[in-house]
Amino acid sequence: MGFKTTAGGAHASRTIMLAELALLLDACPERATQGQYREAVVDLNCLGKRSASTRTLTWGHLVDLYGVSPEQLVFRGLRWFWARDEAGRPLIALGAALARDGLLSSIAPDVWAAPVGSTVSRESVETFMAGKFPDRFSPATLKSVAQNINATLTQAGHLSGRARKLREQARPTAGSVAYALLLGYASGARGPELFQTRFMKAQDVPVAVCIDLAEEAARKGWIEFKRVADVMEVAFPRLIRPEEEAEIREQA
Numbered sequence: 001m002g003f004k005t006t007a008g009g010a011h012a013s014r015t016i017m018l019a020e021l022a023l024l025l026d027a028c029p030e031r032a033t034q035g036q037y038r039e040a041v042v043d044l045n046c047l048g049k050r051s052a053s054t055r056t057l058t059w060g061h062l063v064d065l066y067g068v069s070p071e072q073l074v075f076r077g078l079r080w081f082w083a084r085d086e087a088g089r090p091l092i093a094l095g096a097a098l099a100r101d102g103l104l105s106s107i108a109p110d111v112w113a114a115p116v117g118s119t120v121s122r123e124s125v126e127t128f129m130a131g132k133f134p135d136r137f138s139p140a141t142l143k144s145v146a147q148n149i150n151a152t153l154t155q156a157g158h159l160s161g162r163a164r165k166l167r168e169q170a171r172p173t174a175g176s177v178a179y180a181l182l183l184g185y186a187s188g189a190r191g192p193e194l195f196q197t198r199f200m201k202a203q204d205v206p207v208a209v210c211i212d213l214a215e216e217a218a219r220k221g222w223i224e225f226k227r228v229a230d231v232m233e234v235a236f237p238r239l240i241r242p243e244e245e246a247e248i249r250e251q252a
Helices: 018-027 034-043 052-066 073-084 086-100 102-112 122-132 139-156 174-186 191-195 207-219 242-251
Strands: 224-228 231-235
Touching: 018 034, 018 052, 018 073, 018 086, 034 052, 052 073, 052 086, 073 086, 073 174, 086 102, 086 139, 086 174, 102 122, 102 139, 122 139, 174 191, 174 207, 174 242, 191 207, 191 231, 207 224
Parallel strands: none
Antiparallel strands: 224 231
């Protein structure tokens, strides 16, 4: 369904590539095939790259981050909510990257733990990485990955600034929370656990706020969400295919 469980990821060399993703999705219809997305990047140069080799390399990074295939639930959900919630796009993109990039998924929670208004230095992120992946990265790679992760979380709204990064509170929307619910549900979370996944923690607000936004998404008809006290039910009839639902239920 588009999830990846490897420890590596695109952040070894790139950021979340939010600008490139936006250009690509603008260039292709919502029902485009993976072949059409690839043609837009590699053949039609919708991203405005200077050389064929750069276009091919960029396509590979986008696939690493997002899958870029409507056959994968992770990307299909991203594309669906992206088209309906412009304000939520940065956190929607981050959700997909968290589902596919082990480096980002491992380190981002340490950044979110910093108090709003505090400084998040590149060196502090390097320390997080060195502690979680001892002896795996050279000093140069630690620096590069830390810079990329900080740049990604700046694009997503958790950080601000250029040379000096400050912790900010991200701004989730009904679409970004609904997509986080989709990813959590597909990962096997149920009930209150849906609001404790890494995808939901990326929304960066208290659970009560996320629940309010989930209810807003349900009112919009994007998802089905019912709650009575701590009993919660969620469904995605517009997004999850029957064979995917069967697979998800087997995993839960």
